[in-house]
Each structure stands twice: as C-alpha cells, then as structure tokens.
Amino acid sequence: MRLYFAHPVTDYGTKRQADAIAALKNHWAEQRRQPLEIENPDQPHHQAGYTNLGMDYFKSVVASCYSLAFMRFPNGAIGAGMGKEIMWAHVRNMQIYELFDGRIYQISDLPGPVLTVDETRALIASMTPTQPTATTTEVSEAASAVCDAFDVLSLSEAYGGSGATSVSSKDLSALDRAIKTLRAALSTAPSGDGVPGMVLVPREPTEAMHNAAWDACDNGMQKGKDWSAFNGRLWHAMLDAALSQRGTE
Numbered sequence: 001m002r003l004y005f006a007h008p009v010t011d012y013g014t015k016r017q018a019d020a021i022a023a024l025k026n027h028w029a030e031q032r033r034q035p036l037e038i039e040n041p042d043q044p045h046h047q048a049g050y051t052n053l054g055m056d057y058f059k060s061v062v063a064s065c066y067s068l069a070f071m072r073f074p075n076g077a078i079g080a081g082m083g084k085e086i087m088w089a090h091v092r093n094m095q096i097y098e099l100f101d102g103r104i105y106q107i108s109d110l111p112g113p114v115l116t117v118d119e120t121r122a123l124i125a126s127m128t129p130t131q132p133t134a135t136t137t138e139v140s141e142a143a144s145a146v147c148d149a150f151d152v153l154s155l156s157e158a159y160g161g162s163g164a165t166s167v168s169s170k171d172l173s174a175l176d177r178a179i180k181t182l183r184a185a186l187s188t189a190p191s192g193d194g195v196p197g198m199v200l201v202p203r204e205p206t207e208a209m210h211n212a213a214w215d216a217c218d219n220g221m222q223k224g225k226d227w228s229a230f231n232g233r234l235w236h237a238m239l240d241a242a243l244s245q246r247g248t249e
Helices: 015-032 044-053 055-063 080-091 117-127 136-152 155-159 169-188 207-216 227-247
Strands: 002-006 037-039 067-070 095-100 103-107
Touching: 002 015, 002 080, 015 037, 015 095, 015 103, 044 055, 055 080, 067 080, 080 095, 080 117, 136 169, 207 227
Parallel strands: 002 037, 002 067, 067 095
Antiparallel strands: 095 103
C-alpha cells in the first residue's frame, strides 16, 4: 500500500521525521501485516516539483497514493500546505491517519486547527534556529589579530634580507589561525555593516592596484635596503588605489 506522509517542513531530515516513518512502518508490519510504501515529500525530486508548480504539484502526488498519514507541528497546529493535502485526500475518500506520539489513529473528519499561510510561515520562522552573527567589534578584533600576526612576520625575515632570521612555524601558525578567525567572523557578519578602520579589498589585486605598486617601486633593490619600509610603501599604494577605485563604483 502506498501512503503519503504529510508533515511539517521543520521536521525534514530530523529525528522526529525518522521516528515517525519508523512508527508507520512498524504499525503496518505488525498490526496490518501489509507492505507499506511511504511517499515522503522530503525528497529532492519532490522539492523540485514544488519549486516549479507550487502546492499543485503535491495534489497529484497525494492522488497517486492509497492513503495519507499526517503529523502536526509540535504545538499541535496543522500548517497551511498540510491542510490542503489532507483536504485533497478527504475529497478523494482516501483513508486518513494521524500519527501522534508514535501511535496511528484513523480519522474520518477533517482535523484542525489549520493555520493560514502567513501563520504557517511565522511558526516555521520561530522554529528555525538563526545562525549567530559576528558583531562589528568581533570583526575588528579579528582584523587586528591578523595585522599583529603580519607584524611579527617582517618582510626582511620572509625574504632573507641582511641579518634576517628564519620564520618560525609558531608565527606562521599564529597568522593562519588569525586569518581563519577573521574569515569566520566576516562570513557571519551582517551584510553591509561597516567596521571602523577596516575596508574590504579584492582578493586578487586589480589592474589599478598593480599599476600603483609599480609606480611606488623605485627599482632601488640594492643589498641592505629597508625592505619593511619598501613593502609598506607598496601596500599603502595598492590599498589607496583600491579605496579610490571603490569610491567610483
């Protein structure tokens, strides 16, 4: 027997859904001794059908089944979409079952309460966990940590200038951790929030940034040069070019 399982989208992929499906299978295997095929809307091809056709897609899916079982939201409400599916099954005189607390009950009357679309959306939104977002202060602190880690790795150390010492793995690890922390903070920061003293620049230098770097280079790369200061001039020139270019976009 083919049964359509109507249940809240908030249960998709959860233990509550898995337990409900197991309860349905056990009931039909033990009580009815019938093979049961469960049509679960939580499948990619059903989601694709819904995206293209809306709830009308599920009307045909329900019609292709022999019976329907439904499970309410944890607060006892029935969502708008689920209410439509139950109504379609009722009009077709299909057998309708309610799954509650691991038990299956056959019903004859239309159940309630059925929420409106707006009420359903509001309930789903209240049940959906929100991803924690990084504050402006947290992003600023993460950016400062990256800058501090870069200060430890001076250009003369990195390029083996006069009197240079080797870069330690500890310093490199500290820089790597700082960059990862900054990336994580930026990925969760509210879009468009400004961070005092900080501006995002392109991951890859633009043509304007390249040209600015060449203009700042005096080609005096003789031995003993102050590489830190030289590198600083290049970076300042490239960042100034990025800021100027951003102001025109």
